[in-house]
């Protein structure tokens with residue numbers, strides 16, 4: 223199959239490279255010349271494990287190429303995927319569809335034959351209808367079908383998620399589009415990934431419902447964590463105790479500083495807006511979004527509490543700035559709210575993150591970026607573990623305690639058992655842990 227991918231952001235680049243790796247011929251199109259030049263030169267615009275090697279091998283095999291020329295890129299394509307950004311519109315939280323509709327129009331004008339247009343960007347219910355309308359209006363002479371094919375990729379694990387998905391969702395009732403999509407995903411469903419065909423609006427809603435459900439699960443365990451602290455219970459054991467029930471499942475029950483990233487915050491807001499617009503409010507998701515926002519700021523207060531209630535002139539060392547490990551993505555990262563709260567309270571902050579410091583530097587200009595966890599800990603009054611990068615799981619706690627002014631650890635990801643922290647001389651504060659409340 224010949225596939226064109228419009229947009230070489232996170233989703234477009236990973237999907238394009240993976241489709242090529244399945245043996246399809248893929249052309250990735252982006253308006254940003256410097257981005258295309260960089261990718262051609264082997265420099266990826268995002269950090270994603272394995273992506274550079276995957277791109278390089280498929281480019282070498284001549285199955286993958288990159289262009290800024292959309293008209294050239296869509297020529298002869300069996301399917302054209304739209305994977306452009308859908309940021310939250312300022313002011314009202316609605317997904318901004320300007321780029322999606324502009325892409326649809328531009329594609330239509332460039333088409334040289336019948337086409338299947340597939341929206342991979344996360345878009346509100348009804349967007350596919352509008353994409354189809356735009357295409358038909360621009361090209362009444364051609365047969366066009368608009369399909370919804372949402373992605374469920376996690377940053378940091380995107381290639382594995384693409385190649386071994388839990389399911390593939392395709393929203394269309396057009397027979398030709400169905401046949402094309404079957405062919406495109408053949409290598410995957412031969413590997414037994416369920417390929418689900420639904421109506422287009424249903425597929426669009428599945429994506430939002432999935433993300434909102436996961437955000438709800440995280441927020442649920444986070445509130446249970448707060449209750450654990452209040453009553454003297456252990457949230458890790460609660461999560462295990464409920465997660466072993468197959469109906470609940472053990473994943474996404476890790477209590478922490480609140481969810482961030484490019485998807486959950488934006489998609490929950492967009493779903494809330496859709497619910498309100500259709501007079502069918504999703505009140506549970508409204509609560510989730512609100513609780514999660516409040517939580518991020520509350521984590522800053524937790525650190526101040528660990529400092530004895532006064533952060534003025536204190537030195538805080540933060541480990542992990544990105545919203546989760548294995549990414550350089552700082553979008554809606556809990557570290558942003560934590561740093562803000564601490565700076566407002568007069569603390570001096572230094573930090574270390576394996577991949578996120580470059581992106582973080584402009585967002586938190588007063589934070590001193592350090593070369594490693596030990597350099598960050600030097601002379602600190604408190605060490606705050608915000609993102610659970612693997613290298614933070616194997617810290618020499620004794621060495622760190624020796625470097626600090628006061629060995630206090632606020633472990634917002636519950637990585638270190640109380641016994642280990644105590645053995646290294648740390649006073650430990652955790653999330654939803656018995657010791658967290660008893661030591662305060």
Ligand code: UDX
Nearest residue numbers: 373374375376377474475476478481482483485545546
């Ligand atoms: C998510 C969805 O998982 C993915 O299917 C969708 O396509 C895009 O959004 P992503 O944002 O990359 O992916 O990250 P994910 O691993 O899901 O984590 C999201 C946030 O939730 C992170 O801030 C993470 O730290 C937090 N989280 C996750 C928890 O706090 N606890 C958990 O148990 C799981």
